[in-house]
Amino acid sequence: MTDSAARGLSRVTLYERLGGGAGLRTLVDGIVAAHLENPTIQHRFTPYLDRPDRVEEIKRHTCAYFSEGSGGPDTYRGRSMTEAHRGMLVTDAEYTAAADDIIGTLARHGHDAETRAEVRDILEAIRGEIVGV
Numbered sequence: 001m002t003d004s005a006a007r008g009l010s011r012v013t014l015y016e017r018l019g020g021g022a023g024l025r026t027l028v029d030g031i032v033a034a035h036l037e038n039p040t041i042q043h044r045f046t047p048y049l050d051r052p053d054r055v056e057e058i059k060r061h062t063c064a065y066f067s068e069g070s071g072g073p074d075t076y077r078g079r080s081m082t083e084a085h086r087g088m089l090v091t092d093a094e095y096t097a098a099a100d101d102i103i104g105t106l107a108r109h110g111h112d113a114e115t116r117a118e119v120r121d122i123l124e125a126i127r128g129e130i131v132g133v
């Protein structure tokens with residue numbers, strides 16, 4: 001049996017494969033650190049460095065958003081993606097840079113190609129909610 005067939009039978013959710021709540025938190029910390037190092041988008045995030053409470057809130061919202069979207073138990077209660085990013089006029093290149101940080105962080109934490117492809121598909125599905133709004 002292939003890995004994917006086994007997963008289908010045992011219904012292991014993407015949330016569980018990402019390590020549940022603790023795994024997601026580790027990933028979100030890594031993603032934010034990667035954004036701060038990424039020359040294409042770091043300027044979007046450096047203004048938050050002197051607002052640790054807001055960074056913590058955004059991280060918590062992002063964990064809940066990823067949990068809900070990957071079959072986890074949380075409910076995202078933050079603003080819609082379009083509302084959260086309205087007025088930023090995020091470009092396609094910036095979005096791709098952010099998505100690459102996410103996929104790179106997954107790879108660094110040992111998540112396999114199949115899981116990375118699944119996350120990449122989700123990120124492409126919501127691109128239009130964030131770019132250019």
Ligand code: HEM
Nearest residue numbers: 041044057058061062065078079084090094095098099130
């Ligand atoms: C790749 C997909 C992305 C996802 C899933 C995502 C998700 C989120 C979430 C859940 C929040 C918190 C919203 C809230 O607290 O109400 C947020 C906020 C934010 N995002 Fe994104 N985001 C993405 C891409 C981007 C990109 C490409 C940029 C800029 C280059 C960006 C910049 C920001 C900023 C600056 C905030 C803080 C907004 C504020 O202070 O109100 N995001 N994002």
